[in-house]
Amino acid sequence: MSDLRLVRWTAVGVGVALGVLIPALLTDFLRTLAADAAIAGLIVLSLVLLTGMVGQISFCQYSFAAMGAFTVGSLVAGHHWDFWLALLVGVFFAAVVGVLVGFVALRLSGLFLAILTIGVALFFDRFVLAAGNWNSFSGGLSSWRPGRPSFFGIGLRGEYAFYLFAFGVLLAACLLVWNLRTGKTGRVLRAVRESEVAASTVGLNLTAWKLTAFGISAALAGLAGGLAAVRVGSVSAGSYDFLHSISIAAIAIVFGAGSIASAPAGGIFLIFGREALIDWTPFSTQWFDVILGAGLIFQLVHAPDGVVVDIERRITRRLRPPRQMPSESEQRSPERVPAEVG
Amino acid sequence: MALLDLTEVSIRFGGVQALLDVSLQVREGEIVGLIGPNGAGKTTLFNCITGVLRPDSGHIAYDGKDLAGVKTHRRARLGMARTFQNLQLFGRMSVLENVMVPIDAFSPGTPVGDAFRLPTARFEERKAEERARALLYFLDLLDVADLQAGDLSVGMQRRLELARALASNPRLLLLDEPAAGLDARETAALADVLFRIREQFKVTMLLVDHDMALVMRACDHIYVLDFGRIISEGPPEDVRDDPEVIQAYLGEVA
Amino acid sequence: MILAEARFSLLPGLTVIGIVLGGTYALAAIGIVLIYRVSGVLNFAHGAVAMFSTFIAYQVSVVSGLPGWLGLLAAVAAGIAMGFIIERLTMRPLAGKPVLTKVVITIGWLIVLQAAAALIWKANAYHRAVKLVSKSGFRLTGTSVVVGYDQLTTLIVALVLALGTAAVLKYTMLGASMRAVADDPEAARLWGISVNRVTAASWMAGSAMAAIAGVLITPLITFDTFSLTLIVIDAFVAALIGRLTSLPYAVLGAFILGLVQEYPTAFTNNSGMHEVATFALLLIALAVLFRPGSRKLRVA
Numbered sequence: 038m039s040d041l042r043l044v045r046w047t048a049v050g051v052g053v054a055l056g057v058l059i060p061a062l063l064t065d066f067l068r069t070l071a072a073d074a075a076i077a078g079l080i081v082l083s084l085v086l087l088t089g090m091v092g093q094i095s096f097c098q099y100s101f102a103a104m105g106a107f108t109v110g111s112l113v114a115g116h117h118w119d120f121w122l123a124l125l126v127g128v129f130f131a132a133v134v135g136v137l138v139g140f141v142a143l144r145l146s147g148l149f150l151a152i153l154t155i156g157v158a159l160f161f162d163r164f165v166l167a168a169g170n171w172n173s174f175s176g177g178l179s180s181w182r183p184g185r186p187s188f189f190g191i192g193l194r195g196e197y198a199f200y201l202f203a204f205g206v207l208l209a210a211c212l213l214v215w216n217l218r219t220g221k222t223g224r225v226l227r228a229v230r231e232s233e234v235a236a237s238t239v240g241l242n243l244t245a246w247k248l249t250a251f252g253i254s255a256a257l258a259g260l261a262g263g264l265a266a267v268r269v270g271s272v273s274a275g276s277y278d279f280l281h282s283i284s285i286a287a288i289a290i291v292f293g294a295g296s297i298a299s300a301p302a303g304g305i306f307l308i309f310g311r312e313a314l315i316d317w318t319p320f321s322t323q324w325f326d327v328i329l330g331a332g333l334i335f336q337l338v339h340a341p342d343g344v345v346v347d348i349e350r351r352i353t354r355r356l357r358p359p360r361q362m363p364s365e366s367e368q369r370s371p372e373r374v375p376a377e378v379g
Numbered sequence: 380m381a382l383l384d385l386t387e388v389s390i391r392f393g394g395v396q397a398l399l400d401v402s403l404q405v406r407e408g409e410i411v412g413l414i415g416p417n418g419a420g421k422t423t424l425f426n427c428i429t430g431v432l433r434p435d436s437g438h439i440a441y442d443g444k445d446l447a448g449v450k451t452h453r454r455a456r457l458g459m460a461r462t463f464q465n466l467q468l469f470g471r472m473s474v475l476e477n478v479m480v481p482i483d484a485f486s487p488g489t490p491v492g493d494a495f496r497l498p499t500a501r502f503e504e505r506k507a508e509e510r511a512r513a514l515l516y517f518l519d520l521l522d523v524a525d526l527q528a529g530d531l532s533v534g535m536q537r538r539l540e541l542a543r544a545l546a547s548n549p550r551l552l553l554l555d556e557p558a559a560g561l562d563a564r565e566t567a568a569l570a571d572v573l574f575r576i577r578e579q580f581k582v583t584m585l586l587v588d589h590d591m592a593l594v595m596r597a598c599d600h601i602y603v604l605d606f607g608r609i610i611s612e613g614p615p616e617d618v619r620d621d622p623e624v625i626q627a628y629l630g631e632v633a
Numbered sequence: 634m635i636l637a638e639a640r641f642s643l644l645p646g647l648t649v650i651g652i653v654l655g656g657t658y659a660l661a662a663i664g665i666v667l668i669y670r671v672s673g674v675l676n677f678a679h680g681a682v683a684m685f686s687t688f689i690a691y692q693v694s695v696v697s698g699l700p701g702w703l704g705l706l707a708a709v710a711a712g713i714a715m716g717f718i719i720e721r722l723t724m725r726p727l728a729g730k731p732v733l734t735k736v737v738i739t740i741g742w743l744i745v746l747q748a749a750a751a752l753i754w755k756a757n758a759y760h761r762a763v764k765l766v767s768k769s770g771f772r773l774t775g776t777s778v779v780v781g782y783d784q785l786t787t788l789i790v791a792l793v794l795a796l797g798t799a800a801v802l803k804y805t806m807l808g809a810s811m812r813a814v815a816d817d818p819e820a821a822r823l824w825g826i827s828v829n830r831v832t833a834a835s836w837m838a839g840s841a842m843a844a845i846a847g848v849l850i851t852p853l854i855t856f857d858t859f860s861l862t863l864i865v866i867d868a869f870v871a872a873l874i875g876r877l878t879s880l881p882y883a884v885l886g887a888f889i890l891g892l893v894q895e896y897p898t899a900f901t902n903n904s905g906m907h908e909v910a911t912f913a914l915l916l917i918a919l920a921v922l923f924r925p926g927s928r929k930l931r932v933a
Contacts, residue, residue, distance in 0.1 A: 337741065
């Protein structure tokens with residue numbers, strides 16, 4: 038056990054050090070990409086929470102992100118609010134939308150939740166964010182241009198400063214999700230996923246806990262959106278559409294929604310993978326999606342838990358001594374009913 | 380006054396009358412048995428009592444309060460706990476976690492406390508773990524506390540369900556075929572476990588089982604259910620000699 | 634949401650468009666239902682298959698200038714091929730795995746086909762629709778409503794294929810096998826039915842219908858890779874109204890959806906109302922499907 042912890046915290050330490058140091062050596066352009074990767078990592082993290090912990094699937098995480106982004110854009114650029122206050126409101130709005138979606142999703146699971154979330158994503162794309170409907174929110178044809186804030190007096194205008202800020206937010210969020218997962222919340226949510234009947238019979242309010250999970254997940258995505266708004270400096274609907282949502286879900290599944298490490302890994306892969314494809318190969322960005330989709334298919338046919346989870350499991354197996362069943366002459370349990378996903 | 384009081388509870392699924400005018404009382408401190416052939420409606424009755432199913436007609440009162448419209452998790456808070464015939468453990472969670480979940484359900488901690496590891500959350504966590512370990516010790520499961528629940532033998536899984544049910548400190552314990560899948564030795568041991576539970580936790584029990592020996596030995600009062608209707612009730616000796624019971628149930632087994 | 638003055642005079646014309654649109658949705662929905670009933674998988678790549686096949690038709694008829702019917706034929710062939718590949722390579726190896734895994738795989742196919750088509754035919758470019766029948770039409774007697782021959786053809790093809798599928802399921806050996814596999818694959822196997830072959834057949838037939846739906850719908854909607862891929866949602870809504878299993882109700886649902894999408898045009902200039910209508914119907918369909926006490930659906 039202690040070996041495992043040592044390896045885990047060493048890995049985290051090395052990761053953080055590299056995350057701080059490497060971008061210091063990079064060009065400003067690559068630093069903006071690194072910030073984008075951190076932001077995308079936040080959205081993967083929101084899926085680690087929803088899919089990995091609760092077992093609920095979502096193809097509308099970028100719609101939640103859009104709530105954060107457009108709230109920040111509208112309040113900061115349109116109404117001259119302070120960024121931090123606007124970010125808070127944006128995260129709150131995202132959480133509210135998340136809870137609303139969660140409310141509809143209460144009775145649904147599996148396939149039907151997938152349909153619902155795709156419906157939500159399209160509704161956002163084509164109605165909520167479409168020019169002409171809620172221009173005071175979406176900015177209409179001219180997109181919002183919120184400026185960069187400062188963080189306790191430190192300006193975030195510089196790309197390295199902003200990157201460090203985004204990276205810090207991602208780390209803090211990962212830590213919070215880790216705490217949730219190892220604490221009561223994680224235990225309760227896993228129990229709900231394992232058996233809803235048993236969970237409610239022992240006194241858990243399924244409705245409240247599922248809505249909580251949707252709310253937190255959407256809040257994380259909303260936070261990502263708020264950061265993206267000031268990272269890019271403009272907010273446009275095309276950056277939050279259905280295809281983004283579906284790609285990030287694919288990434289969460291390929292890397293494995295069961296592990297928090299998938300968040301930074303997925304973020305880096307999404308942003309730098311695309312970039313590497315353009316820079317170092319004759320292929321265009323669209324090839325990235327072909328590869329991603331093919332990766333998803335291949336992954337699910339061969340190792341359904343995800344790459345990161347698979348690697349972690351291998352390491353864990355090596356470090357943790359195999360446990361023996363206490364010697365009892367009782368028969369093994371009959372084959373357990375496979376966990377229902379739908 | 381009975382702790383649990385069912386009056387004329389009926390429910391039907393499509394064309395099948397699963398329960399018809401079932402009336403049943405469980406007094407505080409008793410172990411009441413409910414027997415009947417397969418498909419007699421025993422599990423359906425449990426589902427009605429715990430609020431998983433809503434009866435078409437009739438009343439279910441607990442501690443003098445009508446339970447109509449009270450959700451399953453609220454009933455747990457009133458002091459009801461149950462085990463499942465078809466084992467509903469949290470299979471991919473550890474044995475210890477399985478017992479901690481009901482304690483979590485009653486603890487005041489919120490996700491905020493968890494996320495920031497507030498001292499209160501850590502205190503609750505430690506308290507929950509201690510209590511869960513004590514329960515595991517009581518049911519002789521402490522050695523396997525860190526194993527996955529799904530990897531245990533059936534006998535251990537049944538005991539784990541008991542531990543989980545007791546974790547919420549219930550007044551009324553509903554046991555759905557706790558002896559199913561157990562061999563004769565384990566079944567005999569189970570009766571002792573139930574007596575120990577009653578003694579230690581001062582808990583009232585409603586026990587559903589096929590195993591006549593267990594029910595006869597453990598229960599103070601027995602109801603017999605057949606095709607959704609109560610066909611006999613009384614102390615174990617009386618029920619055993621009731622010709623209708625022998626016809627419907629014992630005859631089938633013999 | 635600006636409410637324009639209600640223009641009731643538009644309603645008859647919108648009815649025609651709505652019904653024709655509904656006919657294409659019906660075709661797509663039949664494919665969804667067919668695949669779902671036989672294999673238990675909800676095919677999220679259905680729209681992507683339709684889109685890719687339609688672009689094959691576009692390549693044949695518009696780019697290469699061959700006749701429209703040849704394009705349609707090429708599209709159907711492409712659809713069948715895709716259905717075969719998806720089933721054979723990525724569904725069959727997963728027999729016995731959770732259905733959600735297979736469903737997510739179809740989402741992988743959606744991403745692949747969508748991105749590949751965007752590569753080949755440019756995502757946001759203007760594409761001329763495949764022309765099957767002349768655009769001229771006739772006036773409905775006693776009204777000012779003009780019905781195009783292309784619209785009429787679309788509707789007739791949709792209805793014929795819908796009825797045809799129902800007849801095949803009901804009266805042929807293949808249909809009987811499909812129903813048997815849908816009800817109980819194990820029992821079907823005991824009856825000597827090749828479950829694999831029947832499942833493959835349902836994927837190929839369903840995908841062929843997606844292809845036809847795609848080609849027929851292009852004159853009615855924006856013809857680009859993304860919009861076409863998304864007709865999967867319209868097909869889902871229609872299929873959900875049929876509880877994912879009933880062909881007649883799915884067809885009915887498709888027509889309702891087509892009309893509900895078109896009618897708002899009479900009352901508002903906002904094109905987003907189309908999406909609002911779809912979303913509202915989706916929520917209603919899901920709510921009805923999952924009203925308390927009706928959870929005995931075959932859902933994995």
